[in-house]
Amino acid sequence: MTGTDVAESHSGKSGARRSSAPREVTASGRSAALALTGCLVGVFMQMLDTTIVNIALPDLTRELGASTSEQLFVLSVYTLAFACTLLTAATLGGRLGRRRVFVGSVIAFVVTSMACGLAQNPLELIVARGAQGVSAALMSAQTLALIAALFPKSRHPLVFGVYGAVAGLAAMLGPVIGGVLVTADIAGWGWRTIFFVNLPMGVAACALAWRRLPQLRDRPATRIDLAGVALSSVGLFLLLYPLAVGREMGWPPLLWVLLALAALMLIAFVGVEKRLLRGGGTPLLRLDLFTSRRFALGLVLSLLFFSVFAGFFFTVSITTQFGLGYSALRTGLLALPFAIGGALGSVASPQVVSRIGAARTLALGALLLGVGLACLAVVLRPETAMLSVPAAIAPLVVGGLGTGVFVAPLQTTILADTSPETVGSASGCVPTVQQIGASIGLAVVTVFFFGQVASQAETAVSSARTQLTAELRDSPVEPIFREPVTQRFADCASAQLTSAHPERPAAGCQPGGGDTTGMAATIAAQAGPQLHHATRTVVAHSFVGAFVATLWVLAGACVLIAILSGTLGLRRRPRLGSGYQNRGHTARTPRHR
Incomplete structure (x- = not known):
């Protein structure tokens, strides 16, 4: 120290x-x-x-x-x-x-x-x-x-x-x-x-x-780096705010302007920090941290991994609660196998690191998470409009195991080359990157997920309409009214699933939103059980189908993370007159197992 x-x-x-x-x-x-x-x-x-x-x-x-x-x-x-x-x-x-x-x-x-x-x-x-x-x-x-x-x-x-x-x-x-x-x-x-x-x-x-x-x-x-404080705080807000509200607001031009301003603010922030460091001051973020390959690449891994992590938990939650109608408790308990796997992976991770090294351990963890997500995609059947919890337990445990194996050594890898002078700045940088990763992951995954919900709509609505037509034959609804009932159902279901908010009924299609008396109310009451079943089926079919497609994309991202993790173990030949030597340090190659 x-x-x-x-x-x-x-x-x-x-x-x-x-x-x-x-x-x-x-x-x-x-x-x-x-x-x-x-x-x-x-x-x-x-x-x-x-x-x-x-x-x-x-x-x-x-x-x-x-x-x-x-x-x-x-x-x-x-x-x-x-x-x-x-x-x-x-x-x-x-x-x-x-x-x-x-x-x-x-x-x-x-x-x-x-x-x-x-x-x-x-x-x-x-x-x-x-x-x-x-x-x-x-x-x-x-x-x-x-x-x-x-x-x-x-x-x-x-x-x-x-x-x-x-x-x-x-x-x-x-x-x-x-x-x-x-x-x-x-x-x-x-x-x-x-x-x-x-x-x-x-x-x-x-x-x-x-x-x-x-x-x-x-x-x-x-002295506190006031310019750095202002530029970083405003820049991060302008970056994260559009990502948080973009889908809800339909991505108006204003949000794209804010993202452009965020880029300018953060570029200016880097310039201010460089100048302050060269002048012997104390910058908010020490950019000399990024001369360490493990620090820089470790932050990239953290950004990508927490994007996958946040995207996965968002899609699990919205698929089960809105798509399948699960209660808060049932949805929460579905995460328990993942958490158990995470605990086991965290306990095992130090022993794995001692045997194969940090780089291979990170790659192994990312691959295990990818395998768990891919297996979960395989066992899900959108056409059944349901989630088999027993079949999902093993993939969730494997995914959690990979998460525990990956996350446990990540901080050590990122901070391996920090010094007492730089560890304070790194302490703020590491969780900042994790939060940015989670925000980017949510923004990207929600756009893809709800796009997939819309793409599933035609098949799901057609299947549910056929099923509803068959069920109405055994209902009290008069034959002359059955086709209008199924047509209205198909129109409302299509409008909901292709909207910006497929988790909510479309305008004019809310339960009880029509006439409460007269012929229409009578027909709605007679067809109520069949309509409820058809609605649950079409929503579940679409959301589970979108969830499956999203899982495959996230599994692919895990493979990319594994490949990048493996490169941490590659040794770089130090170049004379560069890197640490220019700063008065002895050039050396970090040792990796």
């Missing part, structure tokens, strides 16, 4: 001492383990809240009366605030002290979580979710640097593996825990319990982390 990092005494007294080596900062075995546990509880909370809200959205929408746009912001504002604050949060931690910022942000996260749970209208919930995202970013940006300081370099593969495993498992368990909490309806709180559950976890994180974590404050205190 260099003289720019300070570990304040754990008693909390003033007079922090300058630390000259990592050995002076690392804590004793038991203290370090407890501090690590506190960090991991914080990681679990912040990652849990990225996915737990999805499962409770229908319930909170009904209670708060949220509009479609308000529902969208409830989901996206957390990620937007999280991603746009991470780089700034890493700098603030170095200036104010990482322990102080971590503990303070845990407290803020709990307070904002309670505010979310107590919200009485959509606006209050959206504001509280945004503040919750900022708190999560302040917490997340300190975690990697704190863990790196708690343990010697030789133990980083293990502890970063545990960190990655906990983060991945939290995201996987979000739907499960959310489904259980919403269904349990503890004390009549319903969906609000998904936020209240953060209170005991936050208290535990503070109790474990306070006084055990090193303070890690930059000395001397450097």
